[in-house]
Amino acid sequence: MILIFGQTGQVARELAKRAPEARFLGRDQADLGDPAACARAILAARPAAVINAAAWTAVDRAEDEEAAATVVNADAPGAMARACAELQIPFVHISTDYVFDGAGDRPWRPEDPTHPLGGYGRSKRAGEQAVRAAGGPHVILRTSWVFSAHGTNFVKTMLRLGRDRPLLRVVCDQIGGPTPAADIAAACLTIAATLRQRPDLSGICHFSGGPDVSWADFAREIFRQADLPCQVQDIPSADYPTTAPRPLNSRLDTAGLAAFGLSRPDWRTGLAAVLHDLQEVSE
Incomplete structure (x- = not known):
């Protein structure tokens, strides 16, 4: 049995489609605001593997509530990882x-130094550090633009x-890989199964959709596939200020995926599937 933290998020809902036999823990059963409770849930269930698909994802709010975000994104995963290491x-x-800070234009490699720009990124980096420090078989799967x-x-x-609207102004100088949650879910399950046989593959792995695009070009493809006449006007990030700064370069080097x-x-392709799902819901 696989134990999965998260129930209503994008990846968790896709995991439920692919692993209906897994046990899913929502906030009512394992609140990430209580890291010790998360560890107890793992030790009590004694699963074959654990996937953490839950997180604090309110990027801008983390600027004002970084301590709370850090409990959810760092302390809780650290407690989970230590429980998994024990088992x-x-x-x-x-x-x-x-x-990452988004500098340059080459894809970020897993071993590159991290330098988050804001509270959300710092909380996620602290989570990575806590998971690695636990010492058990693990993979930290960095992804983007889910x-x-x-x-x-x-x-x-x-x-x-x-x-x-006939026209939308969309940021054009942030570049990254949009990533379907369905593909992340499938990758998590494959990685968990592989780690059971190959714990030596533990470490950080990058997973993002290709090809890399700007948000503006992503929007254009959405409108093209959805057959919407809305036009997209490119604007720089400076014209769309946010509370938390966004990395300009979110390209990820995914070469490490081959090991799994x-x-x-x-x-x-993932976008076409999502649009099909949304169309079915609306009918």
């Missing part, structure tokens, strides 16, 4: 491109706005 079972933890038919994300926001028999997914 010597695989722990898969999802992290983010926000641990989207699905669930929850709040860029695809759903663009569809909502694009239906009502995985490859970089094409986000355009």
Whole structure:
């Protein structure tokens, strides 16, 4: 049995489709604000593997509530990882491109130094450090620009706005890989299974959709596939200020996926699947 932290998030909901036999823990059963309770849940369940698909994802709010974000994104994963290390079972933890400062234009490698720009990124980096320090079999899966038919994300926001407006101004100088939550979920399950046989593969792995694009070009493809006439005007990040700074370069080097028999997914294919799911829901 696989134990999964998270129940309503984008990746957790996709995991539920692919691993219905897994046990999912929502906030009512394991609040990440109580790291010790998360560890107790693992030790009591004694699962074959653990996937942490839960996190504090409110990037801007983390600027004012960094301590609370750090409990959820660092202290709780650290407690989970230590419990998994005690049981010597695989722990898969999802992290983010926000641990980098976005400098340059080459894809970030897993071994590159981290330098987060804000509270959210710092909380996620602290989580990575805690997971590594636990010493058990683990993979920290850094990903970026997650989207699905669930929850709040860029695809759903663009569809909502694009239906009502003839033109949208979208940032063009932030570059990264949009990543379907469905592909992240499938990768987590594959990695967890592989780690059971190959704990020596423990470490950090990057997973993002390809090809890399700007938010503006991502929006254009959304409107093209959705057959919406909305036009996109490119703007710099300076014209769209946010509470927390965003990295300009979110490209991730995904070469390490090959060790798990995985490859970089094409986000355009994932987008088509999400649009199909959303169409079915609306009918």
